[in-house]
Amino acid sequence: MERPRSPGPAATLADAAPASATLAQLLQLVQQGRELPGLEKRHIAATHGEPTASRLPRRPKPWEGAALAESPHPRPQASPTLSKGMAPAEAATAPS
């Protein structure tokens, strides 16, 4: 829907407000190979500049804080490794 090959139900096009009618018209113009209104053709290229130097320290994520402070959040299990995570379990249950 966004592009010719794209997910999303076609039915919503007909259901939706005026904005979707515009989308439907747009798709029709594309299918007919006609020029789209207000199409912006740009020729932007990389400046190859260096990024501005960082001045701020990285902030801990909320879940990183949970491992340190006493909190109601479940703590991540120890020593995360993918191989351990792949071991089959007797019963898979959602954490609470």
Next chain:
Amino acid sequence: MSTARGGAARTLRVPGRHGYAAEFSPYLPGRLACAASQHYGIAGGGTLLIVDQIESGLRLFRSFDWNDGLFDVTWSENNEHVLVTGSGDGSLQLWDTAKAAGPLQVYKEHTQEVYSVDWSQTRGEQLVVSGSWDQTVKLWDPTVGKSLCTFRGHESVIYSTIWSPHIPGCFASASGDQTLRIWDAKATGVRIVIPAHQAEILSCDWCKYNENLLVTGAVDCSLRGWDLRNVRQPVFELLGHTYAIRRVKFSPFHASVLASCSYDFTVRFWNFSKPDPLLETVEHHTEFTCGLDLSLQSPTQVADCSWDETIKIYDPACLTVPA
């Protein structure tokens, strides 16, 4: 379940720009990046919008244009000025919010639309993963001009690529081939293939408090939870959306809370550990709602963007009371 409007959403109108992705800055509270496209992403250019929350609402800090539509954006985790976007022309762009002109760099290797970009979340790594409609995933060090590695295996377009917040070098991808895949960047191969839906999977995310738990959102309107220790069946299924789910994210603050946005125009909040898991349905858009993020600074704040040409920041009622 309740149907409620997000109280007093702050709105920025972006005429002629259809929002695809919204991401809060990991550094600056209230700063938001939005990847948007002209003509719904079908044709024309793209725009990266940098938005700041101020007392009276939302203010556009800066905007950057690109030649083709922009479909996803991710902030750097080691420089508050830097972001990466993915574009319809198959390229990634590196931007600097402190400079008026950009992009600084363009990385063109994918042969079709780049639909997802994500900056690594674990400490000690500064890598970007990209997912494309060319069915490949690529790994990038933004200081290097070409990709480090290409991951093949998906049999259809890739919509979503997300780093594990806990396991270094591990990321997940979701695809139109109806699978969720877990990859190890160091092994350059797929580790787990999960046939998660019988429909295209548009989005996936990792739980922030359980390293084995992921969620997928699909065209079949369902969200499904997956425990990597046993992927034969989902550990939860959340139903309620009436059209395809475009994006899903776990809460940074609550282990069992997540949010999803959809082609049904709504944003829904869920707590999968509750018997009645749908916490709230926010109906404040009039078009496909494609971008969604939960603040890392405020446990109650949410941002979204839609093809109705608006970006909104709000505090849904369900997050202002304990989940």
